[in-house]
Amino acid sequence: MIKVAVNGYGTIGKRVADAVSAQPDMEIIGVSKTRPSAEAFIAQKRGYPLYITDIAKKKAFEEIDILIAGSVEEMIQKADIVVDATPGGVGINNKVLYEKYSKKAIWEGGEGHKVAEFSFNASCNYTEAIGRQYARVVSCNTTGLCRIINLIDSVIGVKKVRATMIRRGSDPGDVKRGPIDAIVLNPVTIPSHHGSDVQSILPHINIVTSAMIVPTTLMHMHFLNMELKNFATKEQVIELIKTHSRLGLIEKSSGITSTSQLKEYTSDILRPRGDLWENGIFEDSISILDGTDLYLFQAIHQEADVVVETIDCIRAMMGDVKSAVESIAITNKAVGLTTIH
Amino acid sequence: MIKVAVNGYGTIGKRVADAVSAQPDMEIIGVSKTRPSAEAFIAQKRGYPLYITDIAKKKAFEEIDILIAGSVEEMIQKADIVVDATPGGVGINNKVLYEKYSKKAIWEGGEGHKVAEFSFNASCNYTEAIGRQYARVVSCNTTGLCRIINLIDSVIGVKKVRATMIRRGSDPGDVKRGPIDAIVLNPVTIPSHHGSDVQSILPHINIVTSAMIVPTTLMHMHFLNMELKNFATKEQVIELIKTHSRLGLIEKSSGITSTSQLKEYTSDILRPRGDLWENGIFEDSISILDGTDLYLFQAIHQEADVVVETIDCIRAMMGDVKSAVESIAITNKAVGLTTIH
Known part of the structure; x- marks a missing residue:
């Protein structure tokens, strides 16, 4: 099982976490939030271990009965790969952390191409992502x-x-x-x-x-x-x-x-x-x-179309599935993407 | 002075009435409403004689102190030219009235080309409108x-x-x-x-x-x-x-x-x-x-750009001003269209 951390449990991150959980070959080892919110409750309801950027804020979460598993840095260490779904422009600053622990990382389209020097779309360039350390799923x-x-x-x-x-x-x-x-x-x-x-x-x-x-x-x-x-x-x-x-x-x-x-x-x-x-x-x-x-x-749908691409990107970078067709089929089946017509 | 009636004193009609009033060679002889409304008060404030389609509704207007000059049919008879600014699809039904009194008429873009068999834009085909009985100012x-x-x-x-x-x-x-x-x-x-x-x-x-x-x-x-x-x-x-x-x-x-x-x-x-x-x-x-x-x-600006075109269309159809450049200059000066930059 590929151990996935989602850094930034917001609009895209929460969807990626659910999509990862649905896959037969992946699991969520943690998601992160910066402050208590409705989404933090959702993470807890889903059973995703919740990590926070600033561990000093642990008490603010615990006061509203949200359990904190540790710091984001601890979460990174447990992962095979990190999906960075923090707000655009923030993600690039996290790269040093992924480098520190030699973790593979994926950014979303809020970051520019240069964050990973490789931009990804499953239908277009899946095989180019195989085995890569860094990738960016385009917007x-x-x-x-x-x-x-x-x-x-x-x-x-x-x-x-x-x-x-x-x-x-x-x-x-x-x-x-x-x-x-x-x-x-x-x-x-x-x-x-x-x-x-x-x-x-x-x-x-x-x-x-x-x-x-x-x-x-x-x-x-x-x-x-x-x-x-x-x-x-x-x-x-x-x-x-x-x-x-x-x-x-x-x-x-x-x-x-x-x-x-x-x-x-x-x-x-x-x-x-x-x-x-x-x-x-x-x-x-x-x-x-x-x-x-x-x-x-x-x-x-701005909240959704990159989610399935992110799943394929994880799979390509981890290297076990060599073809786009195969990965897309696994991803689609797991999330429930069948024809809309 | 060209005597202009505006049939339909709504979004476009009320602007055309004001633009006509501002011209040196035109005057408003009447505007029409079907029922009492804030716009009926505006017509009265502006001093435009107000005519109504269904004279039986006269009392409803008078009860709120809006004076009625007569029926739309009476208004048509007093005009040299009618601007039909009734809702799209309604205007074509009024053609029989304009034909009955041999009045020139202009429709707006809510009607199709066939209502007048001639579509107008001052910059493009002013001279083709000179002397015409009917024209349609495009949307x-x-x-x-x-x-x-x-x-x-x-x-x-x-x-x-x-x-x-x-x-x-x-x-x-x-x-x-x-x-x-x-x-x-x-x-x-x-x-x-x-x-x-x-x-x-x-x-x-x-x-x-x-x-x-x-x-x-x-x-x-x-x-x-x-x-x-x-x-x-x-x-x-x-x-x-x-x-x-x-x-x-x-x-x-x-x-x-x-x-x-x-x-x-x-x-x-x-x-x-x-x-x-x-x-x-x-x-x-x-x-x-x-x-x-x-x-x-x-x-x-959907409420405004056709208004100045309608004024030029009136002038072309009445035949006294032979060039687009001349009419446009008169219209612009009268309404206060000077450069916006």
């Missing part, structure tokens, strides 16, 4: 872009990509962030950084991205245009999408045309936390115009 | 697209346009519409109808549009990509934009990167109702990539 948006672009590129050929990301303002639990009534260009400049982040995994792809933030919490929405190298039909693209287990096709007959209806659906099918691990590609949006210009809309 | 989004596309096409040449519209869910005063927490694909299919609406004015433009609705009220945001026929620089595009009085350039130094900050600004410069009559083009977003691929973001 939710980059993950969603890489999955579909790589698939279309490898089968049909992609000449140029233009992607516009309409991003959720905050996660549902984050009540301090906005906007409430604005469309915020973020960044106002074009291109946004997302394109070069895609190139950290798919360096040969010519891609221009732009991004803005809107007052919603549930999911991001991508408008995607791919100039294809070869002619293709809508039907071919749909069949291709159906072959990829992490591209969910939202069929026209479902009547779903928004992020909120999609979230309602993933809740109704009893996904944990209503999580959408796949790209939610709207079948009715898939269009090929002027012969080689592919267009589509896809919803990306 | 706020189409207006915003036509202004910038026509300018770039006429000087640099446009091979293909891709535009994504992130639309406000409702106007600020409309408390019954959503969404509250969703990104709604509207339509889910690509292309949206906006492209063919642009072609009702610029039939030679190859354009693909897509649209979604988000939980905000203030303005729409457009992400625009134009494949140019010739090389151009960012500086050339900026200079070109500065030559067009209805393309407002939001300079980088303003720090404005969202619709809400822009609305705050137009309110601070004491525009009536904080209206942005121009396209709000973000200078810092203007980019030319791969030599001939132009990108930019522009904010479109």
Whole structure:
């Protein structure tokens, strides 16, 4: 069993911990929090040993009946691999700790490529991660872009990509962030950084991205245009999408045309936390115009799509499972990712 | 003086009435409401004679001290030209009334092209409107697209346009519409109808549009990509934009990167109702990539940009002012449209 520590039990960390626990070849040896919170109670309910950054705060946890197993440094020592899900920009500072104990570590997309000098997406570059000491699972948006672009590129050929990301303002639990009534260009400049982040995994792809933030919490929405190298039909693209287990096709007959209806659906099918691990590609949006210009809309659940990628990244780095197909199948089965259509 | 009646004193109608009143060559002879409301009080405060569709409702108005001048049919008879700003889909039913009294009429973009068999944008086809009996001022989004596309096409040449519209869910005063927490694909299919609406004015433009609705009220945001026929620089595009009085350039130094900050600004410069009559083009977003691929973001104030176009449309149809440049200058000066930067 691969012993996994999750440093940072927040939006992504708590999901990674549950996904690890569900795997046949992994176990959670500890998760960490900096201060008492509802999420600390959840960790305890799940039976995850809880470690804290500042051991002086142990009493504050114990006063509300949350047991503390020790310090984060102690947790690291017990792990084979650490998933660092601390807030973006914080994770890089933890690297010294992982180096100190020669532990493998994975960061999430809040950190830049340079934290690990290797960026990961299971469908694109699983084998390159085998045996690595450090890796970074790219952000939710980059993950969603890489999955579909790589698939279309490898089968049909992609000449140029233009992607516009309409991003959720905050996660549902984050009540301090906005906007409430604005469309915020973020960044106002074009291109946004997302394109070069895609190139950290798919360096040969010519891609221009732009991004803005809107007052919603549930999911991001991508408008995607791919100039294809070869002619293709809508039907071919749909069949291709159906072959990829992490591209969910939202069929026209479902009547779903928004992020909120999609979230309602993933809740109704009893996904944990209503999580959408796949790209939610709207079948009715898939269009090929002027012969080689592919267009589509896809919803990306910012809290969820990187979780399954992180599991595959753990498996690749530990080296026992050599193929992406095999790891993805194990991960999907364990968390309960079956087709959404 | 051109005698103008505004049939439908709502979001657009009340702005058109004020803009007409500000012109040196026009006057409001009446506006109409279907039922008592805050806007009916505003019409009375402004001194606009108020007419109602169903004269049987006269008492309901008089009970709250709003004087009624007569029926809509009586109003029509007194006008040289009627601006129909009734809700989309309603206006077409009023055509029989305008025909009955041989009155010129203008519809807004809520109606389709066929209502008048002629669609109008002052910068694009003013002279084609001269002397016409009927015209339709295209919607706020189409207006915003036509202004910038026509300018770039006429000087640099446009091979293909891709535009994504992130639309406000409702106007600020409309408390019954959503969404509250969703990104709604509207339509889910690509292309949206906006492209063919642009072609009702610029039939030679190859354009693909897509649209979604988000939980905000203030303005729409457009992400625009134009494949140019010739090389151009960012500086050339900026200079070109500065030559067009209805393309407002939001300079980088303003720090404005969202619709809400822009609305705050137009309110601070004491525009009536904080209206942005121009396209709000973000200078810092203007980019030319791969030599001939132009990108930019522009904010479109859904309540305002068609108002000045409607004034020019009135003037063209009445026939006294033969040039767009002349009419636009009169309109802009009268309402107070001076450069926003």
